[in-house]
Amino acid sequence: MTRLLPTLHDGNRRWWTLGAMCFALFMVMLDNTVVNVALPSIQRELRASLAGLEWTVNAYTLTFAVLLVTGGRLGDILGRRRVFLAGVVVFAASSAAIGVSPNQAALVAGRAVQGVGAALMMPGTLSIISSVFPPEERGRAIGTWAGVSGLALAIGPVVGGALTEYVSWRAIFFLNLPVAVGAIVVTLFAAPESRDESTQHRIDYLGIATLSLGLSALVLALVEGNAWGWGSARIVALLVTAAVGLAAFVVVERRAAEPMVDFRFFRSRTFLGANAVAFIVSFAMLAMFFFLALYMQNILGYSAVEAGVRFLPSTLMIILVAPIAGRLADRIGPRWLIAVGLSLVGTAMLLLTGLRVDTGYGHLLPPFMLMGVGIALTMSPMSTAAMNSVAVEKAGVASGILSMNRMVGGTFGVAALGALFQHLARNRLGELLAGSGLPPSLREELVRHLGSAQERMGSADPVLAARVGRAASEAFVYALSGGMWLSASLAFSGAVVALLLIAPGRIGHGSGDTRELAAAETFAG
Template sequence: MDLQAGAPLRYRSAAGRWVLLATVLGSSLAFIDATVVNIALPTIGRDLDADAAGLQWTVNGYALSLASLILLGGSLGDRFGRRRVFLTGVAWFAVASLLCGLAPTVELLVAARILQGIGGALLTPGALAILEASFAHEDRSRAIGAWSGLAGIGGALGPFLGGWLVEIGNWRYIFLINVPVAVLVLLVAARHVPESRNPSAARAFDTIGLVTGAVGLGGLTYGFTAWPEAGPGDPAVLAALALGVTGLAAFVVAERRSAHPMVPPAIFRSTAFSGANVVTFLVYAANGGVFFLVVVNLQVVAGFSPLAGGVALLPVTVLMLLLSARAGALAQRIGPRLPMTAGPLICAAALVWLSMVGPGASYWADVLPPVIIFGLGLALQVAPLTATALGALDDAYAGVASGVNNAVARAAGLLSVAVLPLVAGLGAGNLTDPVTLQPVYHTTMLVCAGLMTCGGIVAWLLIPNRLTAHEPAPSFCDPCSPPMIKRGEESRPG
C-alpha cells in the first residue's frame, strides 16, 4: 500500500498516539543509557577497581559505536524499512544491556557498552524517521516536540533513575531494567507502527564511508582519552589523533566520490540543514559536559548522595516533558530561528550559575534555580532544532537526515566527554578526588556556557524564519504492517 493512498497520521489520533508511544519508549532506551551510567561511575569505579580512563571509556565506548554507526542505521531504514531496522535495534539493545548487567570487569563492561551503542545506532534514527514519514506535515513539529519531551527527557531522567537504582540495590540494575522495557517496545511497535521506506534508495552499502567514519571518530576519541595519562608526546596518542583526522578526511572524500554515499553531499547545500547541525554540535557538546560532570560534582565535591545527585536534575525532566511539544508548536507558528537562538543563551546563563556549585552547596539556593533555568532553555530549543534538521530536506531523506543529526549530536557528546576534562586541566587526576575535580568542574561549566552562546549566535545567523515546504516523497508500506488510516476514518488502537 502506498502511503499516499491514506491520510498521514494526525497528532491527536489514536493511531498517532500508538506510533508516538513506540518511538518514545525505544528512543528512551538509548537516551537514558547515554547518561544513566554517569551517576553510577563512582560506584562502578570502586566495585570494578577502574581508573579514570576506564570510567571514561564506560561512557565513550557506548557513545563511540552509537555515533560511528548511526548514519548506517538511518540509511538502512530508508533502504529496507524504518520499522524493521527499528525493531532490530531494540532487540539488539536488550541483549547488550543484559551483557552489561552481568559484566564482571570494567573491560567486559566497556565491550558490552560498545554493543549497546550498535543497537542504539539502529533504533534512534528510525524513531525520528518513522515520525517524519507517518505524520501530516502540519503536525510534525508538534509530534517531534512530544517525542523530544518524552524521549529526550531520558537524558535528564537517567541520573535520577541511576541514583535510585544504585541506592536500593546495585549499579547493575541500571542495565538490567532495559530488558523488560525493550520487550514492551517490540510488542507495541510490531502491532501498531506502519512500515515505510524510500523505494528510490540504493541497495548498495557505502562500506568505505562506514569504515572511514568509524575510524575517524574512534581515533580521535582514543587519542583524547589517553592524552591525560600518557601525555601529548606519547606515540600512541599522536598516532591515534593522526588516524582520527585522516579517517574523517577520508570519509569526506569517500562521500563525495561514492555513487551511493551514506551521506549525500548535496544535502548540505541546504543552509537550514547545515546550520541546524552546527547548532546541534555546539549545544550537544555542552550537554555532554553538563550531564557527565554535574552529577559527579554533586556527589564528589558537594557531598550529595547518589540519589540526591540524581534528583537534583529532575526539574529538567519535568520541564522537558511539559514544554517540548509546546515549543515545537510555537516554532511551527513563529518559525524556528527565535526559539533556537533564545534557548541556548538561556542555558548559557544557567551554566555560569551552575559553575559556582562547590563544597557545602545548598540544593535550594545553589542548585535548583540554575537547573530550572537550564531546563527552560533546553525545552525551548530541542524540539525546534530537531524539527528543523529533519524538515529542511525532502521527506525521502528522512532516515539520512535523522541519522546525520543524531550522529552530530552523539559525536559532540562523545568528544566533549573526552576533551572537556582535558581542556579544563584534569591531567592525570582522578574524577573521584574532590580537590582535583572542583576546578575542573568549574572551568568545564564555563566552557559549556561558551558553547551554548556560540550555538545561539549560529542559530540567529543561519536558521531561517520559515522552512520551505516539501512535497511528500513516495514511500513503500509493508502490506503486513498496520495500515495507515484513510482520511475521515476513525483511528483505533489495534
C-alpha cells in the same frame, strides 16, 4: 492485542506510531541518565579511573555516533521498522551482558555493543515519525517525541539512583529488558513499514569504514591525551589517523554512487545550522551531566538517590517545555527558539562556574532549571528544522546525520572537557600539595581518581590523607569551573550559528529552505 486492533485506523495510526517510537526512545534516553548517576558506584566496585569512567560513557556514544548514519541508511534501504526492531533486540541483549560484566573491560565492551543497537534504533524513531506526519503537524509530533526524551531524563537519575543504592548499579541495565519487550510489542502493533523507494539499495561500506576510523581515532586521542602525553607518538599517530580517515570519508562520499552522507544536504543552510546546533547542545549537556553527577556524589556527599532527585528540576523543565517548543516551531519557525534556548544553556553554564567545595543546592537549582528550559527550546525546534529541510524520502539518512552530530557532540563534550578537566586539576593539585612530599606518580594517580583521593591514600598519615582529600576536592571544583567556561562559550556561539544559518519563519517540504536546496543543486549541476 487482537482486541485492540479494531481501534487502529487511518485517523489515529500516526499517533499510535508516535507512541511506539516514544516508547523505544524512552529506553535509549533512560540508559543515558541512569548510567551517569551510577558512575561513582562503578568507580568504587571496578576500581575504575576517570578515563575508565569516560569510556563507560564514550564507548556507548562513540559506536552510537559512528553508526547512526549507517542505521538511518539501512532503514531507508531495508525498511525502517525492520532495522528499528533489530536495534531493540541488540540493545536489550547487550544490556543483559553489561549487567553481568565482571570487570571494567567487559563493561566498556558491552557499552560499545549497546551503542550499535541504539544506532539502529534512534534514526528509526525520528524517520518513521517524519514519514507518517505531514509537515504542518511534524513540529507537534517531534515536540512530543522530545518531551518523552525529557521524561526519561527526568526519572532516569531517580530510578538509577534508587537501583544503585538499594540494589546494585547492575540492575539499571537489567531494567532495559522489560522496556525492550514493550517497545517491540507496541511497534509491531502500530508502526507501518516504510523505506526509500528511490534508491538502488547499495550500502556504502567504504564510507562506514573511513568514518568509523576517523571518529574513533579522534575521540581516543581526546580521552587519553593527558594520560599518554599530547606530544607522545601514540597521540600524534591517532590525530594523524583521524585527519586522514575523516578526509578520506569526504572524498569517498563525494564519489560514491549512493553515499552514506549526501553532502548536498548541507547546501541547505538550515540543515547545516541544525546539525551544528545538535553538536553544540549535546556537547554542553552530556558533559555537564557527566561531571555534575560526580560532583554531587563525590564532593557534596549526596547519595545516588539524592543526586538523582536533584537533577529533576532540569529534566522536568524539558518535559514541560519541549512539547510547547514543538508547537511554537510549527507557528513561528525554529530559529529564534533555538537562539534563545542556547543562550539560556550558556547562562546556566556561567552560573555553574561559581561552584565551590561546599556549594549548597540553592546555588545549583537556578542553573539546573535554566538548563532544562534551554535544552527544551533547542532540541525539538532543531529536529523540526532539520527534518523539514530535506525530502521525506530521505528522512532516514537525514535523521541519522542529525543524531550522529548529537552523539558526536556528546562524545566530544565528555572527552574534551575530560582532557581540560585533568589538565586543570593536575596543575591545581600540584599547587595545593606543594611541599607535601608526595611523589609525582602518586599525584598523577590522585588526578585520575579525583573525588576518591583520600581513599587512595590507604594507610598513610591521617593528617596528610586529610590534606590530600581537601586538595583533591578543591582541584576537582577548580577544574569543573574551567570546563563550564568552555561549555558556556560554545553554547553562546551556537546561538549565533542558529541566527546566521537557520531560515526564519516556518520550514516545510517544498517551500523555503527546500527551495534553497533545490536552487543549490541546480546551480551545482
